[in-house]
Amino acid sequence: MTNSTQKIKAGILGASGYTGAEAMRLLLRHPNVEMTLLTADRKAGQPVEEVYPHLGGYGLPDMIAVEDADWNTVDVVFCGLPHGTTQEIIATLPATVKVVDLSADFRIEDPATYAEWYGHEHRAMELQKGAVYGLTELYRDKIKSARLVACPGCYPTAVLLSLVPLVAAGLIDADDLVIDAKSGITGAGRGLKQNTLFSEAGEGLSPYSIAKHRHAPEIEQEVAKAAGCAAADMRVNFVPHLIPMSRGELITSHVRLSEGKTAADLRAEIAKVYEGEPFVRLLKEGAVPQTQMVRGSNNCVINVFEDRIKGRAIVIAAIDNLVKGSSGQAVQNMNLMFGLEETLGLEQAPLFP
Amino acid sequence: MTNSTQKIKAGILGASGYTGAEAMRLLLRHPNVEMTLLTADRKAGQPVEEVYPHLGGYGLPDMIAVEDADWNTVDVVFCGLPHGTTQEIIATLPATVKVVDLSADFRIEDPATYAEWYGHEHRAMELQKGAVYGLTELYRDKIKSARLVACPGCYPTAVLLSLVPLVAAGLIDADDLVIDAKSGITGAGRGLKQNTLFSEAGEGLSPYSIAKHRHAPEIEQEVAKAAGCAAADMRVNFVPHLIPMSRGELITSHVRLSEGKTAADLRAEIAKVYEGEPFVRLLKEGAVPQTQMVRGSNNCVINVFEDRIKGRAIVIAAIDNLVKGSSGQAVQNMNLMFGLEETLGLEQAPLFP
Amino acid sequence: MTNSTQKIKAGILGASGYTGAEAMRLLLRHPNVEMTLLTADRKAGQPVEEVYPHLGGYGLPDMIAVEDADWNTVDVVFCGLPHGTTQEIIATLPATVKVVDLSADFRIEDPATYAEWYGHEHRAMELQKGAVYGLTELYRDKIKSARLVACPGCYPTAVLLSLVPLVAAGLIDADDLVIDAKSGITGAGRGLKQNTLFSEAGEGLSPYSIAKHRHAPEIEQEVAKAAGCAAADMRVNFVPHLIPMSRGELITSHVRLSEGKTAADLRAEIAKVYEGEPFVRLLKEGAVPQTQMVRGSNNCVINVFEDRIKGRAIVIAAIDNLVKGSSGQAVQNMNLMFGLEETLGLEQAPLFP
Amino acid sequence: MTNSTQKIKAGILGASGYTGAEAMRLLLRHPNVEMTLLTADRKAGQPVEEVYPHLGGYGLPDMIAVEDADWNTVDVVFCGLPHGTTQEIIATLPATVKVVDLSADFRIEDPATYAEWYGHEHRAMELQKGAVYGLTELYRDKIKSARLVACPGCYPTAVLLSLVPLVAAGLIDADDLVIDAKSGITGAGRGLKQNTLFSEAGEGLSPYSIAKHRHAPEIEQEVAKAAGCAAADMRVNFVPHLIPMSRGELITSHVRLSEGKTAADLRAEIAKVYEGEPFVRLLKEGAVPQTQMVRGSNNCVINVFEDRIKGRAIVIAAIDNLVKGSSGQAVQNMNLMFGLEETLGLEQAPLFP
Structure with missing residues (x-):
């Protein structure tokens, strides 16, 4: 270095x-x-x-x-x-x-x-x-020696951080992942589009690219790996929504538990997998992830909740789409690629309010 | 009259x-x-x-x-x-x-x-x-002769308008309804709460009352009737989210199709059931419901989309929570109770932008 | 008709x-x-x-x-x-x-x-x-017989409704009008511009066209008439600001009182001039005009306040820039041009919240 | 230290x-x-x-x-x-x-x-x-040796940074300061008030405490010092407005130039006074200060513009009310009080978008 x-x-x-x-x-x-x-x-x-x-x-x-x-x-x-x-x-x-x-x-x-x-x-x-897929927490070792790191899309980052460990551990059914995603409007970029004008997007809520968003195959590729099946055989529900805020992304995954498993098992697995991670944090039981908790930071907060339907659970993750969902994770990866402390440049606390 | x-x-x-x-x-x-x-x-x-x-x-x-x-x-x-x-x-x-x-x-x-x-x-x-449950389009006749009409909650209004006809017609599986709901902040009322302050709720996105919201049993009661089973046996997933806008509510229901049914079948049923209705409108194929389409009006817009997971579909409905989700539907019911034209006082077009 | x-x-x-x-x-x-x-x-x-x-x-x-x-x-x-x-x-x-x-x-x-x-x-x-300048309350008679009515700009509408009567009555100094104007983002139109993207305009506040806005000469033309001088000799301060909301416009005019006049005199004049007007309303003493009071309506609310600097006062007016500031006033003018009741099509109450 | x-x-x-x-x-x-x-x-x-x-x-x-x-x-x-x-x-x-x-x-x-x-x-x-008044750039030396520093209010910070040098240099008339102030809603604090609820403050614009805000005497005290007169003899116009954004504050001061002075003279003075300052920056000629430029940072941006009224100018300053307007300036003062580098803890760049 x-x-x-x-x-x-x-x-x-x-x-x-x-x-x-x-x-x-x-x-x-x-x-x-x-x-x-x-x-x-x-x-x-x-x-x-x-x-x-x-x-x-x-x-x-x-x-x-x-x-x-x-x-x-x-x-x-x-x-x-x-x-x-x-x-x-x-x-x-x-x-x-x-x-x-x-x-x-x-x-x-x-x-x-x-x-x-x-x-x-x-x-x-x-x-x-x-190329190495740059979801830092899951591919840290490969990233360290990579020349080219392909940072995940903002949605896949939050989706995969919260779901891959659960699929990999066999705790949830990979064939029945219902992923209801919400993003702030920076996710649509700085290009000029009518639907991202303040007067069009403000005070309103729009689903978009329903079941056709380009992040779907990316999610399926990685979930398939965790499930041990071919990407071509994996299909997830993925419905993104445009939210009237600039930054922030929240993923509400509605999942089916494997036989005999509970929301508490999911929490335990996430706690174990991300123990010691500087940026990924399982919230206390019952605490609800909100984008307000992570704005401007590289943090990801996750929690799991019981569903009213027996055998189902709800997994929620929040990130700042421009930081952990994009440039922050990129800097995190760069740090690894150059043998630096992984948190350098990323230490700032979230901005709230 | x-x-x-x-x-x-x-x-x-x-x-x-x-x-x-x-x-x-x-x-x-x-x-x-x-x-x-x-x-x-x-x-x-x-x-x-x-x-x-x-x-x-x-x-x-x-x-x-x-x-x-x-x-x-x-x-x-x-x-x-x-x-x-x-x-x-x-x-x-x-x-x-x-x-x-x-x-x-x-x-x-x-x-x-x-x-x-x-x-x-x-x-x-x-x-x-x-008391008569005041979901106008479904209980119009009973409302006409009622003395006491219990107007539905804002969430149940949009959920039930979009799902009850599909359950009643046997097109979707009532046991696997995943209802991801989003509401503007007026839904939380005018009472003073920290989480509805501008500086807390603005530029942020918060799920709340996950699988514990009081609108869940109301939804289950009515879905159960449509499905022909006891309310006590009906459980739906219901996860509401607080969105940084004042008005508007959007329901994204992730549903399992009955054997052999398609998203197109769902669209056809909704078209049939609401034909001629003054306030409920099925959008053209592919057009996405947005809260921006209904703000300030008593309108409800609905559409259905194919899911990437085979055998599933996505049903989306949008209303203004304070109008069709509350006071507008109340006026609509009053009109019926007094033998008036159902649309009186409710004719104004949506306010956009 | x-x-x-x-x-x-x-x-x-x-x-x-x-x-x-x-x-x-x-x-x-x-x-x-x-x-x-x-x-x-x-x-x-x-x-x-x-x-x-x-x-x-x-x-x-x-x-x-x-x-x-x-x-x-x-x-x-x-x-x-x-x-x-x-x-x-x-x-x-x-x-x-x-x-x-x-x-x-x-x-x-x-x-x-x-x-x-x-x-x-x-x-x-x-x-x-x-052409007749279409500030309805000031030019009502001419509008009735006009073939071509030039509706005022949104800013001039609120500025002139609140200041012209005061200048005309000799209550304030026309040579020292400091007009600090604020507008919602619809005022910039539907064209695609970087500065009106949600992510650029949201959560932020931008002055623009400082002392160079095209509404300045329009204001000066009408103020000059009220003052009885040539438009070329009239200069007003006019600084508009872009506010992160879709609709609404508020004018804060900082004015110098004519010798011996008080804020109460200004209130009395405005009360007199607009008595019986369907859309222009002087608020009770001390009540502050807000854009929230007029959203979606053709209303204009006005009030006057004492300044801390002796001999000065503050005049505030609020309108919805798309209604009284534009299309609403246009309909009001059309009603006059066709001999109709002036309020037709404009009766709806403001939308709040 | x-x-x-x-x-x-x-x-x-x-x-x-x-x-x-x-x-x-x-x-x-x-x-x-x-x-x-x-x-x-x-x-x-x-x-x-x-x-x-x-x-x-x-x-x-x-x-x-x-x-x-x-x-x-x-x-x-x-x-x-x-x-x-x-x-x-x-x-x-x-x-x-x-x-x-x-x-x-x-x-x-x-x-x-x-x-x-x-x-x-x-x-x-x-x-x-x-106590030492903690407007860092103006009282740096006194702050270094103070035990108790009274940090200025958010409004006085931006007002005084932009106006005091001009008054002190005799470039503008201290008796005719018209200060039109705008603040994000965090300025009202975390207490529960109806007018700061999202549904009340969002999509709206409200002046408040017109000519009665407690920051007025604070401004007058410091302007009087710069002008070399008694605070009791100094009166400024000060009208604050609540803007639908969480953070940010922008001051539009409408000032009267001293005989023979120009906006360019004001710019030159500000450039001179703040040369080398880490947090206060005069923008390029014509560039408009916006709150978006300073969000989350301790920065203050200032510029001066010609008015259409001869003999007047417009001075604009923007800060983040919670940083330079409050806690950031407090940390800056603490650094001085303990002999530390003044910028420690305050180096982060603004957050945009």
């Missing part, structure tokens, strides 16, 4: 998007990192202050076009590029540059599934084979 | 709460109703303008204490009193006064279930026996 | 914008109007249900391109077109079609001022000369 | 309020501070996790009643107690304990003014005399 006087030089590709801004916010306070490269497409040539006024005055470099990047100036890049673009850019990077990818490009292992959901053949299959 | 020159004299008991305010808003524009009595507890003696500034200038009577009410001045009362209080007040009314109850006091038919969920024996069992 | 069996046929040009939607909402409940023409640019060919789902199911005609409009089908048009476009379209209309214009095209009387602020020479000066 | 191995032991009195929570959030990340005492009144005996779930899991001590505090366990206390209570508690502390007061109790120097605005005689006048 780097010594104390030499900082890791980080680039952020797609710095003008929300995940880029969040990566900048976190890395600004990371003691071992300096940001040496920021790229943006339409905002190329602009100072950070114009693209993100809240980050003015911190001495960050101006945004440049990705094609103008000098890759020798970076040890690692955080890729917040649009899906599809990422794989093309990353394929051109020197092998010495580590990659923490925030896009969906390297999350899906099966090429056919990727092509089905993303509408084109994968264009960097060789890289894909070496 | 009343002739055109003589208006129905309406009283609103508990006019200082949100359902009371909403009843006032709607009745102000009802051509056949005049409000002659408004009661409030701690706000007794105050003009409407002080309790609800937005209703100042409309010539409404001052609020008085319920014990000071002269029941001879009213033909009908809307009861927006706290649960438990209602039954005691209503028991003292002259039999000539019709009652549209917005509280939970007369919704539960089984005394034991009532006592279990509301913490005390029912104190007006005789009245309870004569 | 039309007889009771024959409705006024209204067209809405630019029906896909927020003012168009609001005009539709209000006219849907107008007993003497039927909407026979809806035009939209990019949404031409779409049913209303797709452009505005909340207005689905009301039997409105599909949106068409403005160039495909048959002007014989309308008695009046509401123009919610972009500034600049309006004057070109209106110039082509048959003289028998009355025009209620919601754009800024005919508000500014002085051609040079128009050109300075809107960046081009006016292209329909003849029409401009016949 | 403390050496690196021995941390400052801090107590937070009134830890259950929002300023208490914010102090905890900031101090959790302060490298030289450990929190050894948390007091709360009605929440005494509760773990932090129950009072503030977002701060669970950080090993903070349980809340206790203030009368049970062992003052030997603290080197410094942050007082977030209700106004009035503070002076009684502080008077009982050992002289060795430093005090950073967040209440209003020691801000007003003149006993008569204090009594007039706070409704009772001051009960700790001796302490009051030794």
